[in-house]
Amino acid sequence: MNQLTDKQAIRQIIRQRRRDFFGARAGKQWSLPEDRFGQMLDRGTILASYFPHGSEADPEPVVRMALGALATIAYPRVDADGLMRFYTFGPSRSLCRDTANMLAPGKDAWLSRPDVILLPLVAFDRTGTRLGQGGGHYDRAIAALGQLPAPEHTAIARPPIVRIGIAWSVQEHPPLPRDPWDIPLDHIITEQEWITP
Ligand SMILES: Nc1nc2c(c(=O)[nH]1)N(C=O)[C@@H](CNc1ccc(C(=O)N[C@@H](CCC(=O)O)C(=O)O)cc1)CN2
Numbered sequence: 741m742n743q744l745t746d747k748q749a750i751r752q753i754i755r756q757r758r759r760d761f762f763g764a765r766a767g768k769q770w771s772l773p774e775d776r777f778g779q780m781l782d783r784g785t786i787l788a789s790y791f792p793h794g795s796e797a798d799p800e801p802v803v804r805m806a807l808g809a810l811a812t813i814a815y816p817r818v819d820a821d822g823l824m825r826f827y828t829f830g831p832s833r834s835l836c837r838d839t840a841n842m843l844a845p846g847k848d849a850w851l852s853r854p855d856v857i858l859l860p861l862v863a864f865d866r867t868g869t870r871l872g873q874g875g876g877h878y879d880r881a882i883a884a885l886g887q888l889p890a891p892e893h894t895a896i897a898r899p900p901i902v903r904i905g906i907a908w909s910v911q912e913h914p915p916l917p918r919d920p921w922d923i924p925l926d927h928i929i930t931e932q933e934w935i936t937p
């Protein structure tokens with residue numbers, strides 16, 4: 741099997757597992773297995789979350805922690821040019837359906853550059869490989885953010901964006917295929933544990 745069909749086969753298996761797990765869970769609520777945010781989140785940090793879809797894990801416990809630290813929350817939006825960007829809510833706090841048909845901040849939202857990104861995923865492995873929906877949205881968005889110049893008047897390079905996968909424990913898979921464009925995760929948080937490859 742080549743890498744492409746490999747990825748697709750794994751997506752099918754894990755999506756089914758995720759649906760079964762989600763369907764059987766009486767309480768969909770979960771809490772963070774441990775608080776390791778420490779220095780990661782504080783006033784002024786921009787944290788990108790996402791609106792969960794279907795049986796995806798809900799990043800709500802992480803968002804609640806971030807709001808407590810006075811961080812700002814951003815959400816992804818797939819724009820008409822097919823590129824995904826991150827936005828914080830504008831004055832109207834309106835939502836729209838983006839071109840991927842996901843809930844997203846509306847027209848007046850502000851384009852932003854997150855410091856920490858929570859990534860939805862289909863499957864992950866312990867080395868930080870992430871298998872998403874197959875659109876390549878997150879890999880392309882993070883690659884584009886990395887190319888932005890540092891803020892004006894500073895000689896200091898931007899710190900790298902921290903990437904945290906959010907998943908149910910059943911989405912773990914033995915070593916996944918990794919393509920050259922796949923940007924690895926720094927951490928994975930499940931309802932059971934915090935994994936740092
Ligand atoms: N909650 C969430 N928001 C997100 C993403 C995501 O994966 N999850 N994305 C990540 O790139 C972007 C949108 N891209 C997407 C690309 C494809 C599909 C899709 O085809 N979904 C299928 C399968 C769902 C399932 O069973 O798991 C579907 O809706 O039928 C959805 C979103 C941005 N926002």
Ligand SMILES: Nc1ncnc2c1ncn2[C@@H]1O[C@H](COP(=O)(O)OP(=O)(O)OP(=O)(O)O)[C@@H](O)[C@H]1O
Nearest residue numbers: 747871872873874875876877878879880883921922
């Ligand atoms: N940095 C990049 N530049 C150009 N193309 C890219 C980049 N990253 C990914 N792609 C393209 O996106 C396609 C899908 O990639 P992949 O299967 O890894 O998606 P995914 O990470 O599972 O999806 P998603 O992030 O949307 O959930 C690939 O065919 C690849 O060519």
